[in-house]
Amino acid sequence: MDKVFVAGCGMTRFGKRDESLSDLVFEAAKMAREDSKIEEFDAVYVGSMNPDEFTGDGNISTVITDRLGMTKPSLRIETASSTGAGVFHAAFLSVASGHYDNVLVVAGEKMTHLPTQKSTTMMAKVISPLERIYGATMPALAALVTRRYMHEYGLDRETLGLVAVKNHYNGSLNKYAHFQKEVTLEKVIESKMVSDPLRLYDCAPISDGACACILTSKEKEIRISGLGHATDTLSLAHRDSLTGFSATQNAAKKAYDMAKTAPKEVDVAEVHDAFTSFEIIDTEDLGFFKKGGGGQALKDGITKLEGDLPINPSGGLKARGHPVGASGLAQIIEIYWQLKGEAQKRQVDSAKIGLAQSIGGLANNNLVTILEAC
Amino acid sequence: MIKGSECLCGKKVVPKRDICPKCGKHMSEAEFQDFGRVLTLTILHVPPEGYEGPIMFCMVAIEGGAKLVCGYEGDRDLDIGEHVRIKKIDNKYICEPLV
Numbered sequence: 221m222d223k224v225f226v227a228g229c230g231m232t233r234f235g236k237r238d239e240s241l242s243d244l245v246f247e248a249a250k251m252a253r254e255d256s257k258i259e260e261f262d263a264v265y266v267g268s269m270n271p272d273e274f275t276g277d278g279n280i281s282t283v284i285t286d287r288l289g290m291t292k293p294s295l296r297i298e299t300a301s302s303t304g305a306g307v308f309h310a311a312f313l314s315v316a317s318g319h320y321d322n323v324l325v326v327a328g329e330k331m332t333h334l335p336t337q338k339s340t341t342m343m344a345k346v347i348s349p350l351e352r353i354y355g356a357t358m359p360a361l362a363a364l365v366t367r368r369y370m371h372e373y374g375l376d377r378e379t380l381g382l383v384a385v386k387n388h389y390n391g392s393l394n395k396y397a398h399f400q401k402e403v404t405l406e407k408v409i410e411s412k413m414v415s416d417p418l419r420l421y422d423c424a425p426i427s428d429g430a431c432a433c434i435l436t437s438k439e440k441e442i443r444i445s446g447l448g449h450a451t452d453t454l455s456l457a458h459r460d461s462l463t464g465f466s467a468t469q470n471a472a473k474k475a476y477d478m479a480k481t482a483p484k485e486v487d488v489a490e491v492h493d494a495f496t497s498f499e500i501i502d503t504e505d506l507g508f509f510k511k512g513g514g515g516q517a518l519k520d521g522i523t524k525l526e527g528d529l530p531i532n533p534s535g536g537l538k539a540r541g542h543p544v545g546a547s548g549l550a551q552i553i554e555i556y557w558q559l560k561g562e563a564q565k566r567q568v569d570s571a572k573i574g575l576a577q578s579i580g581g582l583a584n585n586n587l588v589t590i591l592e593a594c
Numbered sequence: 595m596i597k598g599s600e601c602l603c604g605k606k607v608v609p610k611r612d613i614c615p616k617c618g619k620h621m622s623e624a625e626f627q628d629f630g631r632v633l634t635l636t637i638l639h640v641p642p643e644g645y646e647g648p649i650m651f652c653m654v655a656i657e658g659g660a661k662l663v664c665g666y667e668g669d670r671d672l673d674i675g676e677h678v679r680i681k682k683i684d685n686k687y688i689c690e691p692l693v
């Protein structure tokens with residue numbers, strides 16, 4: 221397998237945007253092309269979870285490639301809320317195989333123009349019909365996981381809220397973030413109840429946004445050293461454990477093995493905090509902390525920007541925002557910026573190895589990506 | 595009793611299905627007790643389109659090994675670990691406290 225490098229990245233500000241999905245992708249791709257100085261591509265890989273329903277556009281890979289002014293082969297990849305990571309992995313394989321030399325990867329979603337209830341209902345289509353018939357949504361299933369986790373490991377409401385406080389602080393330093401304002405713990409734990417015990421500030425927002433990343437076989441500063449992709453049963457009820465995601469654990473093992481590295485070597489990570497409890501679970505599934513120890517590590521400040529292992533320096537899905545198809549790629553781009561020392565006000569100290577972890581639906585198609593500064 | 599399926603790999607599921615979600619082998623039909631314990635629960639205050647909130651549902655560990663998400667329409671809160679009986683109404687499973 222050939223070595224694959226990240227040559228350049230771009231991102232729009234996430235949030236409520238008036239532009240079309242194609243225009244957002246154009247903005248991000250322009251920035252990535254300028255960053256990479258690469259203008260000729262063999263193919264365009266497009267990630268978008270549900271543009272057909274969110275925007276009414278079909279044939280989105282061609283619509284976007286046409287907007288970019290490129291008559292290049294394009295294809296769309298979808299893995300629910302990990303789409304942005306899924307498309308990155310697919311593009312990686314096309315370069316690693318030697319088939320392509322330069323590939324443009326773009327990912328985006330346009331959601332905020334719809335009423336929240338409509339978006340929530342559309343997002344709920346990713347979960348099992350066995351659970352959906354009761355009216356279950358993503359937050360409801362996440363709440364089932366969270367309640368059980370709190371029961372088994374004694375995680376308290378305040379500690380859960382600290383995830384939101386930390387990530388909103390990081391987001392306040394990120395000019396691309398949907399939310400660039402800090403929140404207090406009081407505000408988090410008094411926010412509106414969504415699905416007990418998860419409140420509004422425990423949930424990532426619905427956002428618009430796009431990002432772009434250029435992969436190349438030519439040697440550059442940042443190399444993609446490890447990839448892992450694993451899944452689990454569609455239904456939560458068919459799984460052995462409710463308090464950890466085997467899809468993350470298995471994807472992480474593959475990525476660490478491929479990169480010949482280990483959790484303790486990771487300097488910075490972006491993890492899938494669609495819900496505050498997921499960040500705590502993710503940091504355990506990735507092997508950073510022992511099972512049940514994620515909450516204590518958070519309380520001890522280990523995962524803060526200036527801690528030993530900064531988690532979600534971008535603000536995470538929680539504060540950067542969650543355009544569902546874009547988030548997985550946005551995480552990888554944040555790691556790229558951190559390793560290059562280009563993360564501006566939220567830059568962590570001397571990071572050489574960074575990891576991004578993305579969850580599809582209720583922990584199906586979870587992907588782990590490891591980047592290294594050469 | 596509740597109808598479900600079991601696999602040689604040990605997986606047990608409700609409702610029944612022909613192929614094991616874990617290992618892909620054919621499952622055989624099985625019957626389980628219609629009671630179990632609450633593993634976890636939630637009350638959803640922001641329902642999807644077509645539903646009225648709040649909606650309470652829980653995951654129950656059925657006596658015999660399968661897990662099941664079911665609805666609950668009782669007049670008092672349930673707790674984790676509580677014993678419940680499960681009824682099938684149309685295609686939905688609904689639980690109620692045993693005592």
Ligand SMILES: [Zn+2]
Pocket residue numbers: 601602603604605614615616617618619
């Ligand atoms: Zn089986």
